[in-house]
Amino acid sequence: MAGVAASGRQRxxxxxxxxxxxxxxxxxxxxVIPFWSxxxxxxxxxxxxxxxxxxTFAWDFGNYAEAFTTYQEQIVRSLGYALTATVVCLLISYPLAYVIAFKSGRFKSLLLGLVILPFFVTFLIRTLAWKTILADDGVVVSALGSIGLLPDEGRLLSTSWAVIGGLIYNWVIFMILPLYVSLEKIDARLLEASRDLYSSSFRAFRKVILPLSMPGVIAGSMLVFIPAVGDFINADYLGSTQTTMIGNVIxxxxxxxxxxxxxxxxxxMLMALILAGVLSYTKALGTEDLV
Incomplete structure (x- = not known):
């Protein structure tokens, strides 16, 4: 019996x-194998x-110095575009996720379905559609020009704003869903308790909702920033030679x-920069509740 028990513990x-x-x-x-290769x-x-x-393998670390020197502008531009897209996605997604989680009632499933629905269309088709929308003879340019927000002969396509807009549109869902999951898990009784303690709505948000939703903020930010840095489709179709990102170069x-x-x-180098940024970001905001 002792041998059977020992064998069972070993298994x-x-x-x-x-x-x-x-x-x-x-x-x-x-x-691992592709990484090593x-x-x-x-x-x-x-x-x-x-x-x-x-x-020919030659331990040539000069490749790194030469690549960084030659394409430093594209690296900085990619990081800037991705950071801008991440911040805008957060500003857009947080109110939407909040409304769906706390205010939508029986329409919650419908609103989630509407959020997800455009992403049943492939990434490339969505980007090409964005190119059509921002075309020089399109409705958006005409409307902005008619109200004076665009100068004569002004354009949106082939600009940095078009590339950033494409990044935002294509990756915003990866910010909305983690935020919604984090907000939806918050116990509504905590908000009631804060009101019972005479807390204002803003203070309740700052002290209760925002801290409890930080896992969603961190996860959503990483899910948007990391692919946006390496993206090359949006810069290729919506940008110009002046908006080339490091993904296009690679x-x-x-x-x-x-x-x-x-x-x-x-x-x-791109992987190292992203890793350093992600580690710094998660360390600054905390990651205890992400698991």
Missing amino acids: SRIAPYLMILPALAYLAIFF LFRTSLSTSGGSVYLPTL QKQFLVVKDYPAAAALSF
Whole structure:
């Protein structure tokens, strides 16, 4: 009996590790191996021709310095666009998520469905639709021009505002949903208690609702900022050569120029910058309630 019990305890200790083996295998095949390959590429030297490039691993850290020096403007622009889009998404999404969570009543499911509905259309089609909306002969430009918000011959397409607008439109849902989940979990009795203690609505929001919704703010901000930094579709279709983002540069280096070391070095620098920003952001706001 003692041997059976010992065998059962041993199996129970091994079982959790066996259960995560598929996930570990998935990560090893689709993340660790490609990550290592990209790292080696970033430290290699390229040779051959454009049509048949060759790579030689040489611990060439100069690829990083050269890539950063050459494309510093695009890196800064991408971070600025993504940060602006994240802040605007937060300002738009918080009131909407608040209304759906606390004020929508029996229309809650309908409002959530309306929020999600546009995202049944593929990312590329939504961006092309945005391009049509902001076209020089479109309704938006005509309306803004008629009320004096755009000068004569003014335009929205191929500007930084168009790119940022596309980022906001395409990623705003990833801010709305985490915020809604965090707000919906807040016990309404806490707000009643704050009113019983003669708290104003603003003070109740600042002391009760906002702190309890911070997990949604943090999660939504990361879900918007991280993909927005590396986005290249919006800058490609809605921008110009003056609004090129680092994602466009990486895409061109990989697929057109075929300078794989430079593209890999840029990819690693972008990952490092995003990681540093995310860690600083989560440390400043706290992450205890995210799990």
